[in-house]
Amino acid sequence: MNAPISTVREGDVLVVTSNNPPVNALGAAVRQGLDAALTEAAGDDGIKAVVIICEGQTFFAGADITEFGKPFVEPSLPVLVDRIEASEKPVIAAVHGTALGGGCEVALACHYRMAVPSAKFGLPEVKLGLLPGAGGTQRLPRVAGVEVALEMATKGDPIPAAKAKDVGLVDRLASEGALRDEAIAYAREVAGARPLPRTSTRDVTVDSATFDTFRKANAKRFRGMDAPAEIIDVIEATAGKPYTEGVQRERMSFMKLMMGAQSAALRHIFFAERKAAKIDGVPDGTEARAIKKVGVIGAGTMGGGISMNFLSAGIPVTIVEMQQDALDRGTGVMRKNYEATAAKGRMTAEQVEKAMGLLNPSLSMDDLADCDLIIEAVYENMDVKKEIFGKLDRIAKPGAILASNTSYLNIDEIAASTGRPQDVLGLHFFSPANVMKLLEVVRGAKTAPDVLVTAMTVAKKIRKVAVVAGVCHGFIGNRMLMPRQVEATNLLLEGATPEQIDRVHVGFGMPMGPFQMADLAGVDIGWHRDPTRIENIRDALAAEERWGQKKGAGFYDYDDKRQPSNSPRVAAIIEDFRQKTGTPQHDVTDEEIVERTLYTMVNEGAKILEEGMAQRASDIDVVWVYGYGWPPYRGGPMFWADGEGLKKIVAGLEKHGFEVSALLREKAEKGEKFN
Ligand code: T1G
Numbered sequence: 011m012n013a014p015i016s017t018v019r020e021g022d023v024l025v026v027t028s029n030n031p032p033v034n035a036l037g038a039a040v041r042q043g044l045d046a047a048l049t050e051a052a053g054d055d056g057i058k059a060v061v062i063i064c065e066g067q068t069f070f071a072g073a074d075i076t077e078f079g080k081p082f083v084e085p086s087l088p089v090l091v092d093r094i095e096a097s098e099k100p101v102i103a104a105v106h107g108t109a110l111g112g113g114c115e116v117a118l119a120c121h122y123r124m125a126v127p128s129a130k131f132g133l134p135e136v137k138l139g140l141l142p143g144a145g146g147t148q149r150l151p152r153v154a155g156v157e158v159a160l161e162m163a164t165k166g167d168p169i170p171a172a173k174a175k176d177v178g179l180v181d182r183l184a185s186e187g188a189l190r191d192e193a194i195a196y197a198r199e200v201a202g203a204r205p206l207p208r209t210s211t212r213d214v215t216v217d218s219a220t221f222d223t224f225r226k227a228n229a230k231r232f233r234g235m236d237a238p239a240e241i242i243d244v245i246e247a248t249a250g251k252p253y254t255e256g257v258q259r260e261r262m263s264f265m266k267l268m269m270g271a272q273s274a275a276l277r278h279i280f281f282a283e284r285k286a287a288k289i290d291g292v293p294d295g296t297e298a299r300a301i302k303k304v305g306v307i308g309a310g311t312m313g314g315g316i317s318m319n320f321l322s323a324g325i326p327v328t329i330v331e332m333q334q335d336a337l338d339r340g341t342g343v344m345r346k347n348y349e350a351t352a353a354k355g356r357m358t359a360e361q362v363e364k365a366m367g368l369l370n371p372s373l374s375m376d377d378l379a380d381c382d383l384i385i386e387a388v389y390e391n392m393d394v395k396k397e398i399f400g401k402l403d404r405i406a407k408p409g410a411i412l413a414s415n416t417s418y419l420n421i422d423e424i425a426a427s428t429g430r431p432q433d434v435l436g437l438h439f440f441s442p443a444n445v446m447k448l449l450e451v452v453r454g455a456k457t458a459p460d461v462l463v464t465a466m467t468v469a470k471k472i473r474k475v476a477v478v479a480g481v482c483h484g485f486i487g488n489r490m491l492m493p494r495q496v497e498a499t500n501l502l503l504e505g506a507t508p509e510q511i512d513r514v515h516v517g518f519g520m521p522m523g524p525f526q527m528a529d530l531a532g533v534d535i536g537w538h539r540d541p542t543r544i545e546n547i548r549d550a551l552a553a554e555e556r557w558g559q560k561k562g563a564g565f566y567d568y569d570d571k572r573q574p575s576n577s578p579r580v581a582a583i584i585e586d587f588r589q590k591t592g593t594p595q596h597d598v599t600d601e602e603i604v605e606r607t608l609y610t611m612v613n614e615g616a617k618i619l620e621e622g623m624a625q626r627a628s629d630i631d632v633v634w635v636y637g638y639g640w641p642p643y644r645g646g647p648m649f650w651a652d653g654e655g656l657k658k659i660v661a662g663l664e665k666h667g668f669e670v671s672a673l674l675r676e677k678a679e680k681g682e683k684f685n
Contacts, residue, residue: 015043017050022058023197024051025190029065036112037074038083044116045085048093048101059197060101062094062120063190068107069129070116075138075277078268087112087144088257091119095208100200104184104193105129108168115142117179118149121206124182124193125171131179132168136237138280139273139643143264145210147244148256152212154179156249160224163245164238165231210253221246234519235643236272271653275645278685279635282628282646286477287466290625292459298467299409299460301325305381307398309340309371312415313387315443318344319472321365322444328370328377337371344369347444379405383468385437387415395419396427403428411461413437414452417488421454421481431456435465438485439474440637441531448637449474450485475636480623487633489618490647493610498524499547501606502584503591506598508565509576514603519641524607526574529564533557550583605662612651612659616671616684627684652683 014030014037026047028034044062051060064070073087085093094101094116103109103117105125110132117123117131125131133142133150141147142163150159154177162169174180184192221242232238244263248256267273304320306313309331317327321344331337348362370377375398378384384406386398395414402412412434414424425434436452451465462478469476479485484492498511512523522530533548534557541553551557551564556579558564559572566574588595615630624630631646644650651659656678663670677684 013043014040015047017047019057020061020194021198022056022201023061023194024054024057024059025061025063025194026051027063027065028070031066033068033071033107034064034066034113035072035074035076036070036087036116037077040070040074041083041085041087041090045090045093048097051099052097057099058201059099060097061104061190061193061197062101062116063104063193064106068113069103069105069109070113071108072111072113072134073144075280078277087115088261091115091144092210094119095121095210097121098206100197100203100206102193102197102200104189105131105171105180106189108132110168111135111142111146112144115144115146115149118153118209119145121208122181122196122200123179124184124189124196125174125180126184126186126189127171128186129171129174130168131162131171131174132166133163134166134168136164136166136241137276139235139237139270139276140267141237141241141244141260141264143260143268145253145257145260147241147260148248148253149209150179151214151216151245151249152209153177156214156216156220156245157224159245160220160242163241164224164228214249216249218246234641236270237267240267272643275643275649275653278628278645278649279631279642282632282649282685283475283636285626286475286629286632287470289459289462289466289478292462296459296463298464299382299411301382301411301464301468301471303328303381303383305330305378305384306387307375307378307384308387308389309337310387311343311441312439312443313385314340314344314347315441315445316385316387316415316437316439317369318347318365318444319439319474321368323472324364324368325471326368326370328372328381330372330375330378332373334373337373341366341369341371375401375405378402379407381406381410383411383413383464385413385415387439390416390419392419392423395424399424399427399434403430409433411435411464413465415439415443418484421452422456425454425456432458433461435461436479436481436485437465438479440487446637447473447475448487448633449476450479450487450633450637451476452479452481452485454481475632477629477633478625479633480618480621482618482621482623486615486618486624486630487637489623490611490614490630490634491638493614494607495524495528497606497610501598501603502547503588503593504598505588505595506603507576507584508580510598510600511603511607514600515607517600518604518608519644521639525565529558529566529568529574531558532560533564547584547587550587551580554579556580602666606666608647609651609659609662610668611647613663613668613671613674615648615651616674616677619684620671620673631685648684652685656683657681 017026030040051057100121102122103120106129108130109117114131158177240263248259304327306317306329309329317329320327351357352362421436425431435457438450440446440448449469466476508525512526515523534552537552544550556563562568567577618624627648630648634640635642635646660678
């Protein structure tokens with residue numbers, strides 16, 4: 011591979027260019043090239059200033075994550091950034107794309123920073139369970155202040171160039187498309203300026219109360235995570251201290267996090283998310299179909315949420331309902347959702363109008379005739395879906411992709427109600443569809459390869475994380491949810507309480523437990539709606555209209571602010587069922603709850619793999635992290651099981667009499683892992 015770093019003399023300015031696709035990661039060859047360029051600049055009196063710029067998609071997007079855990083290659087990034095800053099000639103960072111992590115730290119070590127308006131700066135190391143390990147915790151507080159540094163480093167979200175300029179991270183904005191020329195001109199302008207503005211020599215002013223205030227304000231968000239807490243500690247401990255002392259503390263904390271389980275889990279998820287986009291058995295070079303216009307059938311919660319994903323991505327949507335009032339209600343909810351986002355400052359009013367302007371409400375399916383992708387999001391009933399797909403077969407243009415948003419139903423059966431099963435697949439969005447990142451792409455037996463490739467391409471465009479699932483009841487996520495819910499209910503009958511089971515799950519890191527989730531989603535979801543037919547605890551609650559938060563009562567009682575409290579009525583219902591079923595009672599331990607609700611999920615995941623319903627174990631991890639809030643710092647159920655030890659999982663399942671998946675047993679016996 012040719013050297014990623016090249017240098018060229020533009021008069022008295024040395025332009026150092028990195029060409030290391032896809033994201034100019036700061037791998038060993040890049041670091042060595044930059045180091046050599048600094049030596050070249052230092053050794054040539056004709057050079058008065060240096061510009062560092064990148065070709066391709068972006069300025070350096072960080073250290074090369076694929077190098078982590080491999081033997082070290084000099085120069086390290088911390089050494090390199092200090093060499094940049096120590097240069098006797100000014101070094102100007104010319105930034106486009108996303109200067110992230112080590113890329114942002116390289117820019118911080120430069121004496122001047124220029125960026126095009128579309129550029130972004132970020133320290134996303136925290137999303138990998140790490141912290142900025144090349145001086146970022148020391149230089150950013152000195153350049154932009156402690157508050158900005160805390161915000162950027164603990165949350166990992168990038169800021170746009172204009173804000174970066176406001177906070178002092180960027181000195182000069184360049185015109186789009188003229189970055190190289192304008193950076194060279196800027197270099198000439200500052201070539202003689204002395205003293206060189208070395209970030210590490212600047213002071214940090216801070217009010218010591220800042221840190222605890224920040225910790226308290228973000229306690230819920232950072233719950234259970236090591237990296238954000240460590241970052242706050244490092245910035246607090248080193249603010250006001252000399253740079254050389256501060257970077258030592260930074261280095262120590264970086265290595266501690268790097269060796270920790272949470273970073274391994276988060277790096278696993280980082281790569282798993284990208285691996286999920288790759289589809290086994292699809293010929294390389296399979297072209298995606300063009301999706302210029304989308305149709306959505308059903309303007310309910312799901313249809314509206316699904317439509318918003320495309321509208322926000324600038325793709326026109328024709329949304330079809332049967333009745334005008336349902337159509338008006340649905341489009342009204344979409345506008346309300348957008349306006350709520352705008353009220354939070356995450357969208358402008360113009361963007362709301364632009365998105366809504368791409369929406370074409372209709373009462374006739376005939377208006378879907380020119381759509382390239384049509385997504386059905388109606389009532390979960392196979393007959394209804396078959397009828398709709400039969401109609402679509404007559405209406406949709408040749409080559410249109412026909413998708414169902416079904417959560418459970420058989421895609422092959424739906425496809426068979428058309429004459430074009432090769433164009434049919436499942437696109438299972440998760441509620442709220444305009445928020446949840448996960449998209450299960452359900453591959454029918456006859457789904458054509460280019461239809462799958464199109465689905466993955468569209469998913470990326472609408473900023474979803476897509477995972478291919480096979481046709482089985484519940485696909486991947488909901489199929490694993492079932493044993494968890496069944497066991498959680500069984501545990502109630504045997505002596506556990508809803509609050510105990512939910513506490514164990516929340517303590518594990520889930521956003522909520524099974525019963526809190528039921529109350530949020532609706533206890534009546536999937537209920538047969540016959541209040542006289544009471545066959546289980548859920549029926550009993552539903553019969554009393556304890557349908558969850560929306561009714562002020564479900565497995566918990568809720569006050570008018572939807573604050574939950576344990577419900578004596580629910581305890582009585584559970585007790586009643588314990589009596590009626592004669593279930594033997596025992597003291598349920600937290601460990602038993604984990605074994606019976608989480609180990610059973612892993613067991614189901616292993617069966618899903620055995621049956622080929624998921625392409626790889628890491629896909630299952632992606633489903634649960636992005637679809638159900640499994641704590642990313644635990645890496646997903648299959649990664650977590652690897653960490654627990656598959657032998658321990660098998661023993662736990664056998665202890666409670668579960669039938670252990672053959673694949674799980676085989677891997678446990680061989681001492682293998684899922685990932
Ligand atoms: N290292 C190695 N490979 C990377 C990479 C990285 N930093 N970033 C992306 N890739 C690969 C990715 O796996 C994929 O590979 C391809 O590039 C395209 O990525 C010392 C220690 C930059 C916003 O965390 O956020 O610096 O699947 O699909 O959607 O303090 O990539 O094609 O084989 O995501 O256009 C900090 C992580 C590192 C940035 C581009 N930096 N990357 O998004 O493309 S730690 C990050 C991203 C660090 C220092 C510390 C995104 C992107 P493949 P993609 P994209």
